[in-house]
Amino acid sequence: MAITGSYIKVNGIKVYYETNNGPKDKSTIVCLHTAGRECRQYHGMMEIFEEEYNMIAFDMPAHGKSWPLPGNKAINEYRAYGDFVWEFIKAMNIDNPIVIGCSVGGNMVYYIAQHYPVKAIVSMQGSDYTPHIDASMSDLLNHPYCNVQYSHYDFSESLIGRDASAEAKEFILWGVCQEIGITKKGDLGLYNDFDVRDGMKNITCPVLVIRGEDDWAVPEYECRELMERLVGTKKLMWKSVPRKGHFIAVEAPEVVCEVMQEFMADL
Numbered sequence: 001m002a003i004t005g006s007y008i009k010v011n012g013i014k015v016y017y018e019t020n021n022g023p024k025d026k027s028t029i030v031c032l033h034t035a036g037r038e039c040r041q042y043h044g045m046m047e048i049f050e051e052e053y054n055m056i057a058f059d060m061p062a063h064g065k066s067w068p069l070p071g072n073k074a075i076n077e078y079r080a081y082g083d084f085v086w087e088f089i090k091a092m093n094i095d096n097p098i099v100i101g102c103s104v105g106g107n108m109v110y111y112i113a114q115h116y117p118v119k120a121i122v123s124m125q126g127s128d129y130t131p132h133i134d135a136s137m138s139d140l141l142n143h144p145y146c147n148v149q150y151s152h153y154d155f156s157e158s159l160i161g162r163d164a165s166a167e168a169k170e171f172i173l174w175g176v177c178q179e180i181g182i183t184k185k186g187d188l189g190l191y192n193d194f195d196v197r198d199g200m201k202n203i204t205c206p207v208l209v210i211r212g213e214d215d216w217a218v219p220e221y222e223c224r225e226l227m228e229r230l231v232g233t234k235k236l237m238w239k240s241v242p243r244k245g246h247f248i249a250v251e252a253p254e255v256v257c258e259v260m261q262e263f264m265a266d267l
Helices: 039-048 078-091 104-115 135-140 153-158 166-177 181-193 197-202 220-229 253-264
Strands: 004-010 013-019 029-032 055-058 098-102 120-124 207-212 236-241
Touching (some): 004 078, 013 039, 029 039, 029 078, 104 120, 104 181, 104 197, 120 253, 153 166, 197 220, 207 220, 220 236
Parallel strands (some): 029 055, 029 098, 207 236
């Protein structure tokens, strides 16, 4: 296994990232994790693509092994989140990246494609408009009388697909046990405020939309509606994955990689 980790400073923040040390003769794939989690979600895909694509996944500030913002804070506004992703890409000297993401990361690729020069984007369990988080739930994510690792456990478990392996399910739920209240509240706050519908017409790069069918949090009609707004893209591809859920990159990395191979073949 050739996955290695390192640190780089981005806007003064120590950011942890991992790479599969894949070939450098193709565009680099930059991976964005789900809310509250970290870059290990992409190990399965990194191992599959080890001989074919150079992949880099990183922990956003206040996630995983990355440092928080000054004052022990997390990013809680989606524009600032997307802009930080691009600052990381610049700091890594990555040109013409393919940016992929899941959940909040799957949302963020649409913002990035509207504002920055990317070769293509892949959105897994993402949308361009997600006002779905109840205010009372958000308050409990970082509350002195509530433990996010316990309060959010059943919620996360309900998003996992029926056919996820025991190993994938255990890893996803271990991720819940490692979550930080400040971080999770920031992520779901910006997720709840996320709305880039007006800019979807400006996306011109190729777009791949992937959805696990068991994910009740991101219904298929939302994906269908956002694809109708992608009127300027050079290429649009859709993949629905039966019996898989919200954490599709962990639950079915081999399926995601197979679909991405098809999508990227003529880029």
